[in-house]
Amino acid sequence: DCAFTIVTPPVGLKATSFTITDLKENQEYKIRIYAMNSEGLGEPALVPGTPKAEERLLPPEIELDAELRKVVTIRDLKVDVPFVGRPKPAVFWHKDNVALKQTTRVNAESSENITVLTIKEACKEDVGAYLVKLTNSAGEATETLNIVVLDKPGPPTGPVKVDEVTADSITISWEPPKYDGGSSINNYIVEKRDTSTTTWQIVSATVARTTIKACRLKTGCEYQFRITAENRYGKSTYLTSEPIVAQYPFKVPDTIVVHAGESFKLEADVHGKPIPSIQWLKGDRELTNTARMEIKSTDFCRKYHSVMESSSVHGRLPNHQLCCS
Known part of the structure; x- marks a missing residue:
């Protein structure tokens, strides 16, 4: 006969379930149970088979707060993503479907039950969808975080189009920035420069649309324009036009030759x-x-x-x- 060890309290249990602790991993055990009353112990019941003490598998599960599925930041960013899983899951981070490249500025670290994404001095290049993926032998889990960095916008989208030219005015247009800085564009600032000088002059600092007519130009002068987009966080870099000459919208006719005696x-x-x-x-x-x-x-x-x-x-x-x- 094999030796049995009592694992319950000496006075017994009133419950019909019990968790045995301090077992050796991967060791098989025989378990028997006695019923007891005032008259003593009854005959034992043997648990079928030989249960093995082994780690219970638990597929990964990410416990991310719903509010963190969209993260807005201005400067530094730190996102904690708690998770559970047995055995400990492997953690993978991706940005826009590409494995996240870690640098001294962008870093992801994981411990037993949490993974932390840190981005220092966040900029528009950090905007995107970040996916965290956990895998172990029991399964896998994923979660996506959409990160928006509040910043000044990118430049207006070119090229600058010339819509109309007259002797004293030029009408131009452009497209909005591809990146608005996470905030709506308040207005555009348009400047002009006579190409014979290096001085820029403001045409308008409150352009609401993506077109403007620059008036009071000098006939025959060549002008260049530059446009800046502005939101609540600042001004973009410039979009600059090609040189444009303010001139009459028609060609000077060719020289006409008439023979003597003709009308x-x-x-x-x-x-x-x-x-x-x-x-x-x-x-x-x-x-x-x-x-x-x-x-x-x-x-x-x-x-x-x-x-x-x-x-x-x-x-x-x-x-x-x-x-x-």
Whole structure:
């Protein structure tokens, strides 16, 4: 017969269950149970088989507070993720589906029942979905933390588009920043620079939309624009345009050659509201109707014609100008 050791209190138990402690791991045991009353002990009942003392397997379980599933930070970040599991789970961290690269600034450490993610001096590169994965022989568990870093925004998205150019104005547009710093964009700041200088001047510091018309420009001057996005945490870096010349939105016509003795006609479409007054000039001299030249306009399309008889033409046609006011 094998030797048995009493493991319950000497006075016995009233309960019908009992946990035996201080056993040797992986050791098999025989267990028998007696019922006892005032008359003494009854016959023992033997527990079937030979139970082995071994660690109970428990799949990993992450005990993360629901409020921590979205983490917002301005500077340093520390997130504690408690967990349970037997045997102790292996812990893996990922950022945006890629294994987290640990540095002196970004670090993840784990102990028996907690893993801690630490990010020092958080910046926009740290924004993203962080996944913690626990695995052991009994199973696995995952949890995702969405981290938002509150910061100044990234630059507006380019390139800068040129929507309209006139002799004294340029209309440009752009796209919002790809990264808003975790806060809505309050406004844009637009500056201009005559490319012959290094001085920037503010066009507007309170642009609500992603377009602006810069007025009062000098005809023929070349300008560059730069745009800054601003939120409650600061200003972005600049988005700078290519150089743009403020000029009339039409081409200077080619030189017209007329043979001596021929008549010719010049046409120009003129638009304006109210209807502009028109002047035709030859050099600095205003042209008027004569027996050989007629200037007229149509009622609807507002085309103005100049007709000159051949007797005044000698080879190349002199320069003519159309002035509107």
